[in-house]
Amino acid sequence: MExxxxxxxxxxxxxxKTARVMDLKNNxxxxxxxxxxxxxxxxxxxxxxxxxVISEFGNIEELVNELGIRKDGETASLPVVTREEVENxxxxxxxxxxxxxxxxxLCILGPALLILINHLLEKGxxxxxxxxxxxxxxGVIILLVLVALAVGIFIYSGxxxxxxxxxxxxxxxxxxLEADLKSRYDAYYSTFNLKIxxxxxxxxxxxxxxxxxNMMGEEYDVYGIVVLxxxxxxxxxxxxxxxxxxxxxxxxxxxxxxxTKHMEVHKKEDKxxxxxxxxxxxxxxxxxxxxxxVYGLWYIAWIVFPITGILFGMFSAAYSIMASKEK
Amino acid sequence: xxxxxxxxxxxxxxxxxxxxxxxSYGYEISKNIxxxxxxxxxxxxxxxYSAFSRLESNGYIESFYGEESxxxxxxxxxxxxxxxxxxxxxxxxxxxxxxxxxxxxKEWNV
Numbered sequence: 001m002e003x004x005x006x007x008x009x010x011x012x013x014x015x016x017k018t019a020r021v022m023d024l025k026n027n028x029x030x031x032x033x034x035x036x037x038x039x040x041x042x043x044x045x046x047x048x049x050x051x052x053v054i055s056e057f058g059n060i061e062e063l064v065n066e067l068g069i070r071k072d073g074e075t076a077s078l079p080v081v082t083r084e085e086v087e088n089x090x091x092x093x094x095x096x097x098x099x100x101x102x103x104x105x106l107c108i109l110g111p112a113l114l115i116l117i118n119h120l121l122e123k124g125x126x127x128x129x130x131x132x133x134x135x136x137x138x139g140v141i142i143l144l145v146l147v148a149l150a151v152g153i154f155i156y157s158g159x160x161x162x163x164x165x166x167x168x169x170x171x172x173x174x175x176x177l178e179a180d181l182k183s184r185y186d187a188y189y190s191t192f193n194l195k196i197x198x199x200x201x202x203x204x205x206x207x208x209x210x211x212x213x214n215m216m217g218e219e220y221d222v223y224g225i226v227v228l229x230x231x232x233x234x235x236x237x238x239x240x241x242x243x244x245x246x247x248x249x250x251x252x253x254x255x256x257x258x259x260t261k262h263m264e265v266h267k268k269e270d271k272x273x274x275x276x277x278x279x280x281x282x283x284x285x286x287x288x289x290x291x292x293x294v295y296g297l298w299y300i301a302w303i304v305f306p307i308t309g310i311l312f313g314m315f316s317a318a319y320s321i322m323a324s325k326e327k
Numbered sequence: 328x329x330x331x332x333x334x335x336x337x338x339x340x341x342x343x344x345x346x347x348x349x350x351s352y353g354y355e356i357s358k359n360i361x362x363x364x365x366x367x368x369x370x371x372x373x374x375x376y377s378a379f380s381r382l383e384s385n386g387y388i389e390s391f392y393g394e395e396s397x398x399x400x401x402x403x404x405x406x407x408x409x410x411x412x413x414x415x416x417x418x419x420x421x422x423x424x425x426x427x428x429x430x431x432x433k434e435w436n437v
Contacts, residue, residue, distance in 0.1 A: 024376055024380070027376065027402050028353075028372050028373075028376055030353075031357065031372060032372065035357075035358075038358075056369055056371055056372065057371060058371025058373030059371070062373040062374060062377050063377050065377075066380050067377070067380060
């Protein structure tokens with residue numbers, strides 16, 4: 001019986017879910033179920049009965065033509081996906097969220113360790129036999145190793161995800177699956193909200209560590225910054241990991257930023273913002289390394305990244321508003 | 328089994344015939360078609376329901392909900408006076424068609 005229902009769901013997946021179409025679908029379903037029950041009572045096996053019922057379904061195009069349903073351009077061209085594909089996509093997307101989160105975490109951890117190690121070396125708290133010319137080097141090496149590791153993770157998870165890239169451009173879900181996902185989304189949503197609120201609070205409160213360190217004495221300033229960066233890294237990890245899961249729901253259910261209407265505006269936006277990001281972030285990294293190596297400003301040069309982040313965020317938001325106004 | 332192409336123009340007539348004696352619903356109609364044709368014609372679900380939809384929008388049949396076991400409401404159909412007139416027309420048309428086509432059918436005595 002489940003097989004018949006799924007079959008019908010798939011057949012109707014491409015049609016608009018108007019009351020009339022739903023009514024028709026229900027009629028056909030009860031028709032098929034009745035036929036199935038009768039075949040079973042005549043002594044047919046489960047498989048035989050299902051086979052006969054499905055073979056006598058006919059051709060969905062016949063209904064489409066008769067009802068004069070215009071499968072509107074966009075939805076008609078969207079691929080219909082199976083439950084398995086959707087489950088795989090969600091699993092891979094979730095893993096990707098965690099991996100990207102870890103990558104970004106490492107990128108923030110890098111400067112934190114750099115500052116910490118430089119400080120410890122300069123003060124001669126560890127390895128005090130190192131000459132003062134070379135104290136900057138170990139921290140930078142660790143930073144570069146961590147960044148390399150992060151880049152490796154980004155590439156790896158990106159390649160893993162490639163197989164499911166097509167799911168991002170909008171798909172059609174069979175009816176029962178869509179209802180299923182919606183209820184799962186509702187259940188997930190409150191956890192998601194809590195995580196977001198928690199991470200934002202962490203971010204807002206993180207500068208407190210600097211004040212606390214400062215109160216403890218000037219020599220603790222550096223530790224304040226290190227702890228601040230660690231807290232930021234944790235918060236950003238949580239934002240990315242849970243944001244990615246939410247995004248996968250949004251994309252599948254075509255809600256939030258991924259309604260069909262939005263998507264078109266976004267495609268253009270994404271391109272422009274992506275192009276700007278491709279220039280701005282490497283530039284920030286360049287400034288960071290330059291300040292560090294040439295002027296030895298490692299303890300403060302990291303500030304380039306949060307500043308770039310804020311400016312870039314402002315730019316993206318402003319651009320989005322302008323773009324949506326034009327429409 | 329008859330190919331659906333050949334019979335296409337008369338699906339509506341078949342359904343109307345089965346509604347002549349009173350209201351009926353989807354599965355009953357499709358079962359009756361199968362039985363009356365000795366299993367030589369099985370109307371597909373999509374054919375049946377596009378016919379219902381077409382007949383209803385032409386005003387030849389009307390649908391209503393009837394209560395049914397399992398708590399599911401079932402859609403019933405009944406023929407309208409217009410539908411009856413249309414049915415008679417189709418019967419005449421068939422007589423004519425049959426007569427004409429028969430003139431081009433050769434009896435093969437093998």
